Amino acid sequence: MSKHELYLYPVWLRIWHGVNAICIILLIITGISMQYGNLDYPFLPFKTSVQIHNFAGVIAAIGYVVFLVYNHFSGNGKQYVPNYRGFGGRISKQGMYYLYGYFKGEPKPFPITKENKFNPLQRFSYLTTMYVFVPIIAITGVGLLYPELIFTKIFHIGGVQLTAVLHSVMGFFISLFLIVHLYVASIGKNPLRNYKSIINGYHASDEH
């Protein structure tokens, strides 16, 4: 281990992240397959999609509870809590770095430390995804798995329908997050370094 390498991602977090990643990818693929099913262009059989989606969904939901519990007791959860004063300004500063400063070779505005492992943009997107999108998609997912739990009508609109629309909208945002998350992880001198970090747990602080 080099002295420049920070041990940022403990084993539990990497296992959760890996399992979650596989589940989310399966959920996105099967979700799209169900939502955009077309008899003329069958992608995955509907029944198979439903089975995989249900299985991966339950695993991801359990994983989310594990994530919340670990986050609470390990203190990792604090990484997600922003200092709201000037948060917007710091987010734009990080955004500007990706758009401009990064190409100019400027130093990172918010270097990664063990205490502060997310830059403001990461903090914002992780907070929104993990504490808004994921809980909503998990709750609506449980509702769709057990439709008898859902209100029949909410203001003359079917409860299942509203739940399903909310579930797909959240699914869309999480898919979007995944695309951007995967891309931003490649930004750095070595595009593969961050992917390696989440596997071995060490972050090369001098490189990114």
Add this chain to the structure above:
Amino acid sequence: MSTEYLFKKYLMLSLLLASGIFCFAQDEPVTLSEQSSHCIQCHGNRYYKFHNKVTDTEVKKLMNPYYYIDSTKYVKAIHSFFSCEDCHSADYANYPHPSELKLEPKLSCIDCHGGDETFAKYQFDQMAEEVENSVHKKAFGEQFKCEMCHDLHSYKLGARKENSKITEIVKQDNEMCLSCHNNLSKYQILTDNQKPELLKTHDWLPNQELHFLNVRCIECHTPVTDTVMVSHNILPKEKAVHLCSDCHSTNSILRDKLYKYAAIQSRNEGGYYNSVILNEAYVIGANRNKYLNIISLLILAMAIGGISLHIVARIINKK
């Protein structure tokens, strides 16, 4: 065929013609005629009383459940404007009923509705043809009659009535199937075969209860047809729909079945992707929301566009 039967047939036809389409529009309960009220005194109850002249006693007996008429349903039924004796012999007015009445042929739906322009839009003749091909008719031959599914004393318009709620259509239509398929005694009138256990034969179906409550049996058990609004050609079980994506897809067969009326209306109004289904039910794969689709595609295009530009900028910057 007795002259009385023929007389009744023509009486019915003239009554139908006189009432015209009005009878199909009525939904308010009618007041029973004096003659019908007489019949309903016994047939409207689960038991009946009569004076046994032989023993000179008052007798109270259970009504045969298949001869019991639910008067609250009857007065709201499509045929409620008829008196009992419009269809049944006037000789039933006396009790004990003359035994030979049991052997008289009963009027069938087609006897009144067949070949009649007044009812052309209901397509009775095409339906009769479809029934000829249905698994029920093939298995049970001439014994199989419309009234075995359509209870003439309580039948109301379902899918054909404007603004019908889909859940009500589903309930009414499925009750018709279940009246035999969930009732061993009725099932065995037509066959000695073992009655299939519906929950077991449908155990392959995910969310079974949800499906049973929200779609009709005939959605999967009849072919898609453009000629008849409600297909009456019940298919053998091997030919029933088993492929989820037959319904759960853009070109869902439900558009041509359960949602046929509403879908036609929606298409005329320039509807988009089964928007009609979205109003009353949710079918994964068949429901798309136009605006959500456009917005999501735009956001996705912006994200991918931004990433692509960033990649290009990185490549250029590296050189």
